[in-house]
Amino acid sequence: MSFSSLGLSPALLQAISARGYLTPTPVQTAAIPDILRGGDVLAAAQTGSGKTAAFALPLLQFLQEAPAEKPRRLRVLILVPTRELAQQTAETIRTLAQACPSSLKIAALFGGVSINPQMMDLRGGADLVVATPGRLLDLIEHNALSLSSVASLVLDEADRLLDMGFADEITRILALLPTRRQSLFFSATFPTAVHALAARMLHQPTRIAVPALAQNQPDIEQRAIVVDAGRRTQLLRHLLKENKWGRVLVFVATKYSAEHIADKLHRAGIKAAAFHGEFSQGARDEVLADFKASKLQVLVATDVAARGIDIAQLPVVLNYDLPRSATDYTHRIGRTGRAGKSGIAISFVSADTEAHFRLIEKRHHLKCEREQIAGFEPVDTAAPANVSSATDTVNGGIKGKRKSKKDKLREAAAQDQND
Structure with missing residues (x-):
């Protein structure tokens, strides 16, 4: 199967080619069409299987198809457990977004650094935010952004988010999000606590479990x-x-x-x-x-x-x-x-x-x-x-x-x- 058969736009296909991606990985093949249709997804695949591109590509297409607004309204929120993952995910998405016809504002929000530059970066809004839960709530309390327009929520490494004690923060964030939204779970492992959270949040999700076959394993x-x-x-x-x-x-x-x-x-x-x-x-x-x-x-x-x-x-x-x-x-x-x-x-x-x-x-x-x-x-x-x-x-x-x-x-x- 090729990326062109998944329903992605010519601009994103160009970005994929520039990144050197030849064929979609199993998780990308399974997830991208469902995300493009707006459905919820619960996906389990091993580390290094291409999870980030699996949700980033269809969400970038969604943002391209949405009407431009000023100030920008936050439409896509991606929650991650660590600073490093926030930076890495945001950089990957920025690279893929370079080929898009209209510019998108992508912000990475995380603790361990001064909050002021991130507040400045959010002036004029943002289209997509990758954030750790604690810093996201800090910025909301500073009135630097609102979650009322979020149409798609991604929990990446959801098991680690819970392992690191972010359960309360996630509950507070969920209460600030619109009830009608797309929710996506991507992680290498799904222990009981993550399944319980998924059952509470997801609506008739597509369940994806990439088998640990030899050809799929690193x-x-x-x-x-x-x-x-x-x-x-x-x-x-x-x-x-x-x-x-x-x-x-x-x-x-x-x-x-x-x-x-x-x-x-x-x-x-x-x-x-x-x-x-x-x-x-x-x-x-x-x-x-x-x-x-x-x-x-x-x-x-x-x-x-x-x-x-x-x-x-x-x-x-x-x-x-x-x-x-x-x-x-x-x-x-x-x-x-x-x-x-x-x-x-x-x-x-x-x-x-x-x-x-x-x-x-x-x-x-x-x-x-x-x-x-x-x-x-x-x-x-x-x-x-x-x-x-x-x-x-x-x-x-x-x-x-x-x-x-x-x-x-x-x-x-x-x-x-x-x-």
Whole structure:
């Protein structure tokens, strides 16, 4: 099937061609015609499957067909969980909109930066807004925009919106929207809470679930390397040297670990930086720009980087710490193997995280052979006696119990000796 068969305008077909899109992905083929008809959609598809274009293209066509108004009235609202996803989505839509005959005003609204420039940007209205819920409500309270004219609402990464505690904000936003509107849900996963929200919001939606067939899955080689927890940094340095990877995204559990490991790598002569949610927006943008430009070889990040960050041709993702949930594993490894490229996803597995990794394998119908690297064979072979089940073991600790600052300092001191 071709994009021209989906009912898109010549201008958008030109934009698609300029972006290098050859044929629609399964989620685009299924969703675009229904969105063009104005129906509600509930779509589940894996990360990197083209979800953004699936809703952006038909909504841009809708905006082109609507009569021009001054001041502009907000017609399309897209809610996303993170700053990075807001910026990335808005940039993708702006690029696609460049070929449209009439200009559209697209605004990205997110916290972590001063609200004043965003208020200025909204003067004269906007046609389409991509926003995080908290900042959107702040701007509404400042009378910078109104939701009374919104005709289409998109919840992108709806599961993450709820995971990050935005349920109350979403409820407040829904109360400000017109009752008659188009509502679209797009996400890689749909847990119970998202289904409940969808049932409340959507009217006879088209349900789209792209099967996890081999031809639809990103080309990601998934590997598991067993190593003692105290030797992970040494092994990471060894792998970087042996494989000569140009860029590696390393996931850790905490901002403390991100800063500590990035510092260790930097002192070893490796261009590395930390990335976590407590960075200012300016610092986030600078670090990401350096990583995308290959000025950094290693980005050590918390799960704030697991969604919404699209780094072209990222060859390797490495789970230094295992993700807390099986769902987060999907989003982490989905940073590689994007846009038809291949990638490698490596997980470090130690004695006390083996049970948790088996749980991840079970949830994803996955089986990774355990590898050992010469010189880094594990000494610890049994989980601690106080760990009773797979659900207890997460990132080397017991679920629900956070390590104290003293414990972290002791671990860091021990790792310094090992490294």
